Amino acid sequence: MIxxxxxxxxxxxxxxHRDLLLEMYYRMLLAREFEExxxxxxxxxxxxxxxxxxxxxxxxxxxxxxALQPGDYxxxxxxxxxxxxxxxxxxxxxxxxMFAKRTGSCHGMxxxxxxxxxxxxxxxxxxxxxxxxxxxxxxxxxxxxxxxxKVAVAFFGDGAINKGAFHEAxxxxxxxxxxxxxxxxxxxxxxxxxxxRSSAVTNLASxxxxxxxxxxxxxxxxxxxxxxxxxxxxxxxxxxxxxTLLECITYRIRGHARFESSHYRPAEEVETWKxxxxxxxLRQALIENQLTSEAELASIxxxxxxxxxxxxxxxxxxxDVQPDDYLPYITMEIxxxxx
Amino acid sequence: xRQLNMVEALNEALRQEMRHDARVIIIGEDVxxxxxxxxxxxxxxxxxxxxxxxxxxxxxxxxxxxxIGAALTGLRPxxxxxxxxxxxxxxxxxxxxxxxxxxxxxxxTNVPLVIRAPQGATGRGAQHxxxxxxxxxxxxxxxxxxxxxxxxxxxxxISAIRDENPxxxxxxxxxxxxxxxxxGAAPADSSVSKVGYDVPExxxxxxxxxxDIKRSGNRxxxxxxxxxxxxxxxxxxxxxxxxxxxxxxxxxxxxxLDEETLSASIRKTHRAVIVSEDVSRAGVSAELASWISxxxxxxxxxxxxxxxxxxxxxxxxxxxxxxxxxQESDITQAIWQVLSDQ
Ligand SMILES: Cc1ncc(C[n+]2csc(CCOP(=O)(O)OP(=O)(O)O)c2C)c(N)n1
Ligand SMILES: [Mg+2]
Numbered sequence: 001m002i003x004x005x006x007x008x009x010x011x012x013x014x015x016x017h018r019d020l021l022l023e024m025y026y027r028m029l030l031a032r033e034f035e036e037x038x039x040x041x042x043x044x045x046x047x048x049x050x051x052x053x054x055x056x057x058x059x060x061x062x063x064x065x066x067a068l069q070p071g072d073y074x075x076x077x078x079x080x081x082x083x084x085x086x087x088x089x090x091x092x093x094x095x096x097x098m099f100a101k102r103t104g105s106c107h108g109m110x111x112x113x114x115x116x117x118x119x120x121x122x123x124x125x126x127x128x129x130x131x132x133x134x135x136x137x138x139x140x141x142x143x144x145x146x147x148x149x150k151v152a153v154a155f156f157g158d159g160a161i162n163k164g165a166f167h168e169a170x171x172x173x174x175x176x177x178x179x180x181x182x183x184x185x186x187x188x189x190x191x192x193x194x195x196x197r198s199s200a201v202t203n204l205a206s207x208x209x210x211x212x213x214x215x216x217x218x219x220x221x222x223x224x225x226x227x228x229x230x231x232x233x234x235x236x237x238x239x240x241x242x243x244t245l246l247e248c249i250t251y252r253i254r255g256h257a258r259f260e261s262s263h264y265r266p267a268e269e270v271e272t273w274k275x276x277x278x279x280x281x282l283r284q285a286l287i288e289n290q291l292t293s294e295a296e297l298a299s300i301x302x303x304x305x306x307x308x309x310x311x312x313x314x315x316x317x318x319x320d321v322q323p324d325d326y327l328p329y330i331t332m333e334i335x336x337x338x339x
Numbered sequence: 340x341r342q343l344n345m346v347e348a349l350n351e352a353l354r355q356e357m358r359h360d361a362r363v364i365i366i367g368e369d370v371x372x373x374x375x376x377x378x379x380x381x382x383x384x385x386x387x388x389x390x391x392x393x394x395x396x397x398x399x400x401x402x403x404x405x406x407i408g409a410a411l412t413g414l415r416p417x418x419x420x421x422x423x424x425x426x427x428x429x430x431x432x433x434x435x436x437x438x439x440x441x442x443x444x445x446x447x448t449n450v451p452l453v454i455r456a457p458q459g460a461t462g463r464g465a466q467h468x469x470x471x472x473x474x475x476x477x478x479x480x481x482x483x484x485x486x487x488x489x490x491x492x493x494x495x496x497i498s499a500i501r502d503e504n505p506x507x508x509x510x511x512x513x514x515x516x517x518x519x520x521x522x523g524a525a526p527a528d529s530s531v532s533k534v535g536y537d538v539p540e541x542x543x544x545x546x547x548x549x550x551d552i553k554r555s556g557n558r559x560x561x562x563x564x565x566x567x568x569x570x571x572x573x574x575x576x577x578x579x580x581x582x583x584x585x586x587x588x589x590x591x592x593x594x595x596l597d598e599e600t601l602s603a604s605i606r607k608t609h610r611a612v613i614v615s616e617d618v619s620r621a622g623v624s625a626e627l628a629s630w631i632s633x634x635x636x637x638x639x640x641x642x643x644x645x646x647x648x649x650x651x652x653x654x655x656x657x658x659x660x661x662x663x664x665x666q667e668s669d670i671t672q673a674i675w676q677v678l679s680d681q
Contacts (some may be wrong), residue, residue: 003465011522073412075408104445105445105446106443106444106445106447107446108445109442109443109444109445109446110443110444110445114443114444115445116443116447116448117447118411118444118447118448119447123408123411123412124411124440124443124444126436128431128435128436130406131431131432131435131436133404134400134401134402134403134404134405134408134432135404135405135407135408135411135432135436136408137401137404137405137408138404138405138406138407138408138410138411138412139408139409139410139411139412141393141405141408141409141414142408142409142411142412142414143412143414144390145364145390145391145414146413146414151409154614162398164401165400165401165404165431165432167401168396168398168400168401168402168404169401169404169405171396171398171401172395172396172405173400174403175396176393246679326442328439328446329442329444329445329446330439330442330479330480330502331441331479331481331482331503331504332441332449332503333479
């Protein structure tokens with residue numbers, strides 16, 4: 001059984017602005033409820049495709065993205081809803097994409113595993129494990145060449161870190177001091193494979209040594225800890241000091257994909273990790289530190305609920321993708337007039 | 340007019356596009372200090388500096404992904420692979436990412452990048468000899484360019500760089516100018532009649548999807564690419580002495596394909612031979628033959644004939660390599676065959 005760290009220090013909200021903390025609470029909850037809504041939809045009606053829930057991992061997406069500027073870039077994975085929501089992708093459009101509607105983020109051409117929103121720096125969920133890592137490094141190279149001051153974040157899993165793409169990307173990013181942050185979301189599993197069964201060295205952050213970049217391990221279920229570590233990494237990146245590998249220790253509460261039963265792990269393991277739920281922990285800290293009231297949190301929770309109802313209604317009322325809709329997207333047929 | 344070999348023409352296209360558009364950058368192995376394994380990027384580092392010309396480690400998947408990320412965020416990378424065979428190390432990035440991103444994004448973004456890769460059998464054995472075009476014709480979402488002359492190479496490369504899509508640009512090693520590296524005065528293949536071609540100094544575009552009739556004739560249409568254009572022209576010149584006028588068409592881009600020009604020629608000659616250096620099975624020739632029989636069956640007076648590489652990894656020994664790769668005599672024989680079929 002994989003246990004959470006033995007002592008879980010209370011969330012330290014010292015020095016963080018109340019508005020920021022409430023925004024993080026809202027974003028995490030929005031990500032959670034988006035996927036809970038989807039889970040329910042998949043159970044109760046025919047939905048196209050599949051989906052992977054990041055339940056219990058929301059603090060990684062929200063903590064890291066809270067340390068970014070709106071113009072910064074991220075790349076994501078098959079488990080990407082929370083990254084999108086953290087980056088501000090509208091949930092109406094995300095939900096419509098799940099329903100294969102024309103109003104979806106990708107006009108119904110991408111689906112859950114290929115969400116993107118270029119207007120918000122969300123360069124893509126890449127469903128080939130590890131593929132988004134060098135692409136984030138490319139965005140960082142681009143920011144460097146164009147002196148845009150932007151940084152890029154590659155989100156990826158404990159499974160993805162074993163891909164050659166990670167090694168190649170990490171080496172080049174450090175070699176060239178590119179403004180990128182490698183965020184390894186260690187949720188203990190790559191489908192059925194535990195980190196112990198797939199990585200010779202289980203301290204994944206320690207791999208950073210091989211590239212000469214800082215490797216930081218952080219409690220991935222503490223949004224404030226993730227945020228603080230990300231802030232340091234972002235500052236390093238933006239000031240030209242190069243990349244950081246941030247390993248966020250978390251846990252995949254749900255099955256790998258919708259309805260996957262996770263028979264390979266004991267139920268009590270899941271129950272133990274549920275006690276470290278990042279949303280509940282932040283909620284408790286907010287109350288204990290008297291930064292908010294039950295009433296205020298309840299109003300945030302109501303707002304999230306309402307947004308979900310609206311997102312589903314929006315998706316339901318949107319036009320279906322038509323059979324020929326894909327045609328304009330195969331290649332772009334107008335030559336670009338360069339200046 | 341001033342004459343350039345293929346390497347010089349490609350180099351000039353890159354240099355002019357880099358001057359013209361600050362978003363164009365070069366990424367690849369040994370492209371900077373060394374100037375490229377075949378000297379195509381010679382002098383670019385000196386002119387444009389290390390932020391425009393990136394010498395990478397041997398990390399094909401990694402730098403291909405980096406090029407994609409750069410293309411998604413405002414740059415227009417030209418990626419050099421040292422040999423086309425090494426594209427397979429980056430297949431995921433090329434096929435699953437570059438070619439699919441526009442569709443997956445629902446048209447939110449394009450992926451404007453060029454992948455340059457030298458190919459063709461030149462006595463280096465199976466892992467440095469393969470012709471890869473069919474792999475990428477099979478990949479919707481990208482274009483495939485395959486020039487046969489310095490003039491075409493310059494205009495096509497400029498168009499490829501200005502195109503909004505991923506473009507694979509395949510260069511034949513025996514057409515670079517002479518035996519690699521570097522290019523020079525002597526042709527590297529007996530069918531190649533000259534190394535220097537008239538190439539205008541100013542930048543010009545040859546649209547992707549426009550074939551070129553390299554020799555006009557009325558008896559047979561020969562469709563050929565890259566080195567095979569030259570072997571076909573050499574065969575055609577000899578047949579002309581016997582009064583047989585062969586039309587040789589170079590599609591120049593396999594995706595998109597100039598169906599109009601090919602179709603007009605076959606409607607005129609009623610006979611077609613396809614010559615390609617990639618293997619015959621599920622290859623360029625198979626694809627074109629299928630297209631011709633599906634669309635021009637009524638105009639044909641003889642079955643379409645394919646001349647392509649044998650279905651084998653390319654052997655090292657020169658005699659065996661020669662047996663595997665289409666030779667001028669194979670082309671001549673195929674032409675006689677379609678002429679004698681009724
Ligand atoms: C290259 C590749 N191999 C295998 C898969 C199938 N697959 C999808 S997700 C996954 C596990 C990934 O684990 P991890 O990187 O830890 O991410 P997590 O699922 O835990 O978020 C596997 C094996 C894939 N999509 N791509
Ligand atoms: Mg995992």
